[in-house]
Amino acid sequence: MTKKQLTPDFIFESSWEVCNKVGGIYTVLSTRANTLQKTIQDRIIFIGPDVWKEKESPYFLEDRKLFAEWQWLAKDQGLSVRVGRWTVPGEPIAILVDFAPYFEKKNEIYGWLWEHYQVDSLHAYGDYDEASMFSYAAALVVESMYHYLQNHCDQFPTSHVVYHANEWMCGLGALYINNKVPEIGTIFTTHATSIGRSIAGNQKPLYDYLFAYNGDQMAYELNMQSKHSIEKQTAHHVDCFTTVSDITANECLELLDKPVDVVLPNGFDNRFVPRSTAFDKKRKEARKRMLQVANALLGEQLTDDTIIVSTSGRYEFRNKGIDVFVEAMNRLLRDRDLKKKVLAFIEVPGWVGEPRKDLQERLADPQAQYDSALEVPQVTHWLHNMGHDNVLSMMKYYDMHNRREDSVKVVFLPCYLDGHDGVMNLTYYDVMLGNDLCIYPSYYEPWGYTPLEAIAFKVPCITTDLAGFGLWANKTFGHDGELKDGVKVIHRTDYNYSEVADIIKDTVADFSNMSQAEIDACRSNAVKLSKKALWSNFIKYYNVAYDIALRKAETRISKNKNNNQ
Template sequence: MTKQLLKPDYIFESSWEVCNKVGGIYTVLSTRAKTLQAAFPDRIFFIGPDVWRGKDNPLFTEDEKALQGWREYATLNEGLKVRVGHWNIPGHPISILVDFTPFYAQKNEIYTQAWLDFNVDSLHAYGDYDEASMFSYAAGKVVESFYRYNLGAKDKVVYQAHEWMTGLGALYIQKKVPEIATIFTTHATSIGRSIAGNNKPLYDYLFAYNGDQMAEELNMQSKHSIEKQTAHHVDCFTTVSEITNNECRELLDKPADVILMNGFEDDFVPKGKKFDEKRKHARKVMLNMANKLLGTELDDDTMIIGTSGRYEFKNKGINVYLESLNRLTRDKNLKKEVLAFINVPGWVGEAREDLLERLSSDKTYDMPLEVPFITHWLHNMTHDQVLDMLKYLNMSNAADTKVKVIFVPCYLDGKDGILNESYYDLLIGMDLSVYPSYYEPWGYTPLESVAFHVPTITTDLAGFGLWVNSVVNHSGTLQDGVKVIHRTDYNYSEVADSIKDTVTEFSALSNQAIENIREHAAIIAEKALWKHFIQYYYEAYDVALRNARQRLSQSNDNN
């Protein structure tokens, strides 16, 4: 018989990325909101930082009437500066944005209390630690206030905090409102990311690393401390993939209670005739821009591939992608011209005037522009890792080479000045995407790719890659729609060859074979929809509520 899961009556979630689009957690929260809002209508509240004070936030619509009684009470009696409204995403959940700046005045007392209560070391804080912690504390105060004003012991309430940035608030609630069940989700351990980013081998030595010792070595004591103490003290500790769970076990000395894999909604993927039109348009835009930049005449038979994401040169595998493209230039079996994009925001300056001039003309050009690798000038042209590696590899983009590489170093938001299309509106035109990550707790970019029926290459060091292997019951192949390459600390060269071989294999396929692969990619994407993955959240709520209940009864017994 299956156990009846305890369900919360109210859910609070806090994250730095509520109504504030800065990274992958935004995608997790904003795509999941619709599913939870349907299950808990207006009983799920997202709490974010009011970083847009005095400016118009396009992601948030204030509603003076929402939660009016409590808001006025909290402002007048508790000095909390909050704005209440709706997040402008599917589901339009209630969102509470809090101004955390007043708490800076009490910073030392707050940190001292966290040390006394939970051994949180804030002594070595620097950078964004203070800002994140003051927001986190403010979010905890908001939930405490709301609970005291509106709810009571009969209500089952869950508070979910995302990343080390919200740990302090979760611990505050654990102490001040013990009736609320707490969940903490780490999307990547701060130490794991730092080890990988500092070019130290993470995986082969994971068993030998001591998280506290590494925190000292990497000057990360405070972030590591809040992350570790929160993981140990909340009612339910969660992470996003098996691979990150290994990190948690070794570096935080605590495995996750539940793994919350990142799903998504596919409502942004066009259907039927609209899909075909958008794909055609995307290819036209990309090929036209490439031809004007390179002085070539690449046609629609060109194989368009690409990578994208944050500019983490090693962690995201941008280096090994470039290495594979260089090897591809010498591959005799390559059957098509390849146009390879790197859509990664860098320190971008102006859109290129010379390229704009060509784009506004109907002429065809047979001479490339100078620096024919890049669409926008950078502020650091002489110290950019992508351009440096292209130079080091002696890549030319010459007319006679079958592989052309173009770096688009800006956010694809539809108004970059050159392509003027959004990221998804270009992704749909690709033939193949490549995300050979070295460090990737989950991996939304390959998942988005397969949602648009674009087969992808990733690695088993990405949570998504590992999940695909478990779905297809073997290492994902090109025929599955997701090629999952085995990656370790030391097999860089084999990974580069594997990417090269996969691109070459794809270039020789018939249209029918490609169609089949595209269908398989879409089938895998469907398995990752929130309607399937939301179940893990229900499990986490159940664990948190049961543990909170036990914690309360123990504390009552002790009293």
């Protein structure tokens, strides 16, 4: 007889990206929140850093009445917190904590960490201290609130409580809770190992040699000892260790010497994808704006039958495959099978200076047409490091200057698409709608939200089987994904860069030869696949993780009781 799954009465979850939109983890947590709210309304509590202080946060709405009694208690305990709601679907409770006061106790905290868990904080630099102090503060919040709920709130059951820490940045807090509040089940999710990302980012072959790498040795070689140490010790000591894909699970086993307990794939909430008529209207608007920007920059009249493609994500030139994207577009310039013009956007935030005034002047009159390109017609915003930027340098090396005779134009849009960038002035999701095809040829990508977002917006995409999402797509299809399936999954290795670039080039050329009926089928299959990745389908993996953590906590409590008798 199988045991009934234990379910949490309360979940505390911390991340540097709670109410702080800086990366993909923000999307993971903010879209999952709605599903959790439906099952344990207002008993999922997110804890994030108070990076806003006195400024108004666009992602957080303070509510002094929420847990008002505890807020006073927390203040008496020296905790500086703001309680409110995260302004995302489901509006979960969020607590923002000021971690600055703990810097003066830093050495004492690190000493405790070494004494109890042998975490090496001696080699810390960069964001290690900031993340650790936040993590410590978040754990104090959980400890304080847990005891408050137990002692003051009879209406809330508190026998099953989980603390979920995301990334090495929250590892210290997970270890603190593990030690100080053993009744709470702890979960740790690594979204990418710090060492794996560093190996890949330092141009070393990760996959063929993964079995031979020693994580501790590589941490020493790459000056990553402290981040690796906290990540490894947290993985070994929490009740349930998780990651986001099979490919990263393998990485954890080899580099952290710890198999994961559960893989938690990243789901999606498609409620903000526009429906039917609104969708078509927004798609037309996006395409019109993208072509307007390109035409003003290039001094051309690209029409609506131009194929618009893009890549996007963090500016990790090799890891995200931005280098392969540029390579593929360069090769596409000479491809005789290409039947339409291609406009390729690279939507990756760089070290942006300001929007181009000359481009803004041209865009001020949407009816105007120009027959000469602006100076440097490859970029929409000036950068601080024009001479050393990877994208611009590679385009210069290949002599890609968006000449009038070129059938492929590549435009670098190096800013966050928040709707206020000064040139495109559309949000990322609105721009996404205008694409015909999205291309994400990742080399290192534990999951891959960008391709999942693309297909949710009916945009077929190209990715690789070195992305967790690509592997999942192949597994779901039962074969290697092809463009007609909505997702083309290219086999990528440490060494087949050139082959990947050729396959992308050929796929775009093939797409230019497709009939409208074939394109419609592609788009329809893309959406079908995206629906299989909704949180409603993926939350079951989290339920397994909660069960594991709660059972371990139960075992620990009964063992402690027996030892004390």
